[in-house]
Amino acid sequence: YSLYPENTFVQRPIVVAHRGVPSLAPENTMVGYHLAYDLGADLIETDVQQTKDGQLIIMHDTTVNRTTNGTGNVADLTLEEIRSLDAGIKFGPEFAGEKVPTFREFLQGFKDKDIILLIEVKAENIEEQVLQEIKDEGMEDMVVLQSFSIDTVKKFREIAPGISVGYLYSASVPGSEQQRIQDAEQMLNYATTIGARLNSSYGSLSEESITYMRQRGIINMHWTFRSQEPFEELLKKGLIGPITDYTQWLTDAPTKI
Ligand code: G3P
Ligand code: CA
Numbered sequence: 001y002s003l004y005p006e007n008t009f010v011q012r013p014i015v016v017a018h019r020g021v022p023s024l025a026p027e028n029t030m031v032g033y034h035l036a037y038d039l040g041a042d043l044i045e046t047d048v049q050q051t052k053d054g055q056l057i058i059m060h061d062t063t064v065n066r067t068t069n070g071t072g073n074v075a076d077l078t079l080e081e082i083r084s085l086d087a088g089i090k091f092g093p094e095f096a097g098e099k100v101p102t103f104r105e106f107l108q109g110f111k112d113k114d115i116i117l118l119i120e121v122k123a124e125n126i127e128e129q130v131l132q133e134i135k136d137e138g139m140e141d142m143v144v145l146q147s148f149s150i151d152t153v154k155k156f157r158e159i160a161p162g163i164s165v166g167y168l169y170s171a172s173v174p175g176s177e178q179q180r181i182q183d184a185e186q187m188l189n190y191a192t193t194i195g196a197r198l199n200s201s202y203g204s205l206s207e208e209s210i211t212y213m214r215q216r217g218i219i220n221m222h223w224t225f226r227s228q229e230p231f232e233e234l235l236k237k238g239l240i241g242p243i244t245d246y247t248q249w250l251t252d253a254p255t256k257i
Helices: 031-037 079-083 102-108 127-136 151-161 177-188 206-216 228-237
Strands: 045-050 056-058 115-119 143-147 162-168 193-196
Touching: 031 045, 031 102, 045 102, 056 102, 102 115, 102 127, 115 127, 115 206, 127 143, 127 151, 143 151, 143 193, 151 162, 177 206, 206 228
Parallel strands: 045 115, 115 143, 143 162, 162 193
Antiparallel strands: 045 056
């Protein structure tokens, strides 16, 4: 289930546009995703939740408060109520009128494009619905599914064995680097990729460990790069997939080959 075969090397990092390009456009909006694509991102990351009336929409927080002009929990609002909100105005007047995307709209927006969609499932028990919409659009080869929940990761492995699945790892735990690599190999029983929080136990791996993980087909996608320093250091060591708010910084960055 590796995204890239063992011993495949890349000449530049695989740039993952985190929620679109939130340094330049409102997060998790279609305008932001299209900007990420135009800037040359390789993957576009997004967050999926479910409305009160059972529809899949794109939003990071469990409430609409921070990113829209409305208030309330996503799970307590209907699709119609969420679609009536403005998801651009808080970022800047030039983005006024931008809507909260439905998951279907997100998929359809990139169906004919050369891109991989990194789909993070934030809500519980929506795995089958997410998969169904992907299948409806015939986009199984264009997605990576990911979650912080090991149960969701396992569920996807069961119902979507041909689709890449990522496990998001945020813990900072004691122990040697060797132990972390063994943990990662265990995670590979379920997942294709490991998305590690920068200051988690995978955030400061040595060059040797990164190389070892690459050779084992463990795709390391660290998040979230919001300053230049750590990504430059990690790219020098061979990090493959930086997840960033600043796609514009990374699409020309060299990485170890
Ligand atoms: O893709 C990894 C990253 O998105 C996980 O953190 O909080 O931005 O969803 P968060
Ligand atoms: Ca996310």
